[in-house]
Amino acid sequence: MRNFETPTRSVAVSATAMAATSHPSATLTAINILQAGGNAMDAAIAACAVQCVVEPGSTGIGGDCFALYAPKGGADVIAYNGSGRTPAALTVDWFEERGLTEVPRQSPSSVTVPGAIDAWTRLHADHGRLPFSEVLAPAIALAENGYAISPRVHRDWVKEEKLLEADEAASRIFLPRGRAPRIGEMHRQPELAATFRRIAAEGSDGFYRGPVAEDMVERLRSLGGLHTLEDFANAEGEYVTPITTTFRDYTIHECPPNGQGIIALMILNILSHFEAAGAPDATDRMHIETEATRLAYAARDAWLADPAKADVPVEEMLSKEFASRLAGMIDLKQAIADLPPFELPRHRDTVYISVIDSERNSVSFINSIFDCFGSGIVAPKSGVMLHNRGQSFSLRRGHLNMIAPEKRPLHTIIPGMVTRNGRTEMSFGVMGGYYQAMGHAHLMSKVLDYGMDMQDAIDLPRFVPASGLAPKIEVEQTVPASTIAELQARGFEIVPTEDPIGGAQVIRIDWENGTLSGASESRKDGVALGY
Template sequence: MRNFEKATRSVAVSRHAMAATSHPSATLVALQIMEAGGNAMDAAIAASAVQCAVEPGSTGIGGDCFVLFSPGGSDKVIAYNGSGRTPAALTLEWFNERGLTEVPRQSPSAVTIPGAIDAWTRLHADHGRLAFDKVLAPAIRFAEEGYAISPRVHRDWLLEEEVLAADENAARIFLPAGRAPRIGEVHRQPELAATLRRIAAEGRDGFYTGPVAEDMVSYLRSLGGLHTMEDFAAARGDYVTPVATDFRGYTIHECPPNGQGIIALLILNILSRFEAKGDPQSPDRLHIEIEATRLAYAARDALVADPDKADVPMDELLSDGLADRLAAMIDLRHALTDLPPFEMPLHRDTVYISVVDRDRNAVSFINSVFDSFGTGLVAPRSGVVLHNRGQSFSLKAGHPNVVAPLKRPLHTIIPGMVTRGGRVEMPFGVMGGYYQALGHAHLISKVFDYGMDLQEAIDLPRLIPRSGGTFVEAEHTLPAASAQELERRGFSIVPAEGPIGGAQAICIDWENGTLIGGSESRKDGIALGL
């Protein structure tokens, strides 16, 4: 039971429906959509669209998304890959000719064709119930009439002032007074409102053809980009087969590569080789989690890529043999020093949404522009913030994740879903780019290994290995004794640059017919139910 003398919050509990997001307005809109007759898919899309307005640093219609969906509470989980591909003309040679060894953030070469709107319109057509214009209406209202700046949104916005100032369109829209809006100030995005209204009326064509696409293409090409109207018109997401593993009697589902969900499953497979006992913040348990993550991330960076363009050994990554070999490498006496080199993306910005409706349709939905405000480039007339997901490509010839025409990059954003006994148990997800695979495993382990409620598990101190070496970033709330013992074992514990990640989840209590939700205390959001 929760310690009510501790400064945290209770889980949300309700009977009929629930939404958990990282912004209060998005959570409230999701509930309103369901009260108006919409289902969980309608609510998730509406919440994501709202966050594209009120949390513009974290997500946008110029980004990508991935979705897991359990219709009617079954264990037949549907997965959708809404990530975009490179322009047809973009090649490794293009980068080599310019002497580039990595994809620059604030450049058109970092912009893959955004996949979010194609995903929203396809998923709504196939699984939604409410009219699409009604689903997008709240987001249009916020963008047009304005929204009050919340604390975490302000904090993240403030950190990107220099990036936004470097693009005249971004500066005009997002630095209206020459600075980031302050907490409580009202901000408007009329260009975004007009674009959303067009999408509401015309569907995917309102984004991928016509004036909005022309605006994005012309601006990217003016900066040296290779994007064409044909690239945008051809953009399509895919229904894909989820990957899954069993953990402590539950089945954990993830989207397959090009996302890193399979690496969350690999971490869980490694953790399943160890008994969970005692304090979840003990040095031994943290040591195991750190090493499982370092080993799994090394495998990720060597092997995970777009399976349409590279051979990704998914069966091997999920095999008992690999989990056994990696678990056997973990020595609680000292940190491992012999690891493959890392090429990991750093912390990034994303929104994650969990929704369950009265019919127990469950949606796990994640939408992102990667870095806060993506590239920091904004199309001038449509107000679309262009993401920088292309930065995740390798520029090393022969690497599975090397940049190539019409290719999807390795993606950090991953929704999760738990099932057991033929029914869905929990849509869940974790924000925070590089942290996400570890975050999934950390959350699942704390709930199913240690019996924590969702909010307790979400609120626990977090840490994450840095790329290369034995450096580990830790939040300041990590117990000092555990940090000191990890240092003694050879890890270098360094303060995290800021709060690590974010999470939302909703557990379905089938016996009582109720829902139990948790939402990230490090962000502005909340879980609420009907």
């Protein structure tokens, strides 16, 4: 039970259906779609399309998408990998010839072929109910007629003004007054509205073939990119088999590599070796979660890659023996000093959506353009902001995640699903780039280990291991000074984070009472709503 004297919010509770997103317009859209006869998949795609308009720094149709789907609230979870691939002509040689040791952000080499629209159209065709034009209609209306800027959207937008200024189309569309729109101002994206109309009419061909694809390829090639119309025409995601682990008698489902869902499962496997003693935000628990994450991330950056192009040791990474060995390295008296070398991606921007409908069809849906406003490159006629997911590749020869032709990068975005006794228990997800795997494990531990209210669990102060070998932790300002002092005494270096860490949404099914409860991230603008 939440403390009603603290500045937070209650979980949303309803009987029929529920949606949780990081923007009010998206959540309302999902509810409207459900009440109009759509199902959870229709509602999730409609909400995501709206967020591609009203949260343009966080997501877009020029990015990637992953989804988990549990039909009728069962335990047979379906997974879809909608991550895009590099151009067929792009090799590591191209970077070496230019003396590059990392993929530049605002460059065509950071742009993999976007996979989101393939995922939306395939998932809708296979699992949706309403006409696709009706699903995209709310996004089209907002892009065409305008939408009001919300507080968190404005905050993130302002920080990327210089990036947007560097691209003519991005500046014209996203800095209409020579600056980021302010809170309460209206903003329109007519080019994007027209692109949505084409996709609504033509499906994936409206994006990967014809004028929209031509516009994206022309813009990328004008900047020196190697993308071709064939690269876009060949874009295709795939249904994949979810990977799982058991944590406190619950089965946690994640998408398999190239996504980092496997790392969330590894962290949970390590945490399963420790009792949930003391308070959920106690220093010892923070120490354990930090070290479990550092160890799992070290394995991630050594082994995680596109399984179609590299031999990813999934079984070893998820084995109980490996988890036991890693758990044995954690010493509550002092931080682990000697970790294997690893490189962590920085914080990124993403939206996560959870929807459960009246039939208990459950959708866990995530869509991203990686950095805030992605690459900062906009296709001028179509209004598509292109992501910079290619920055997740390594340029080290021989590395499993080394950039290569038609390869998918290590991916940070991960939807989650929880089942028990043959039924869906929770649809959940956590945003925040490399934090996401830790965020999944952190949220599940707080809810399943400590029995916390879902909203209270989301609102807890957050922390995440910083990049590099040293035992360094980025912490939000709400982490108590006494906790920081104790961690420093154990050998951790503490660094205040520049931004709030991540975001989360979760919906849980109460099968006994036939109701739903949901929570939405207080660090964002969104809400959970049900009816």
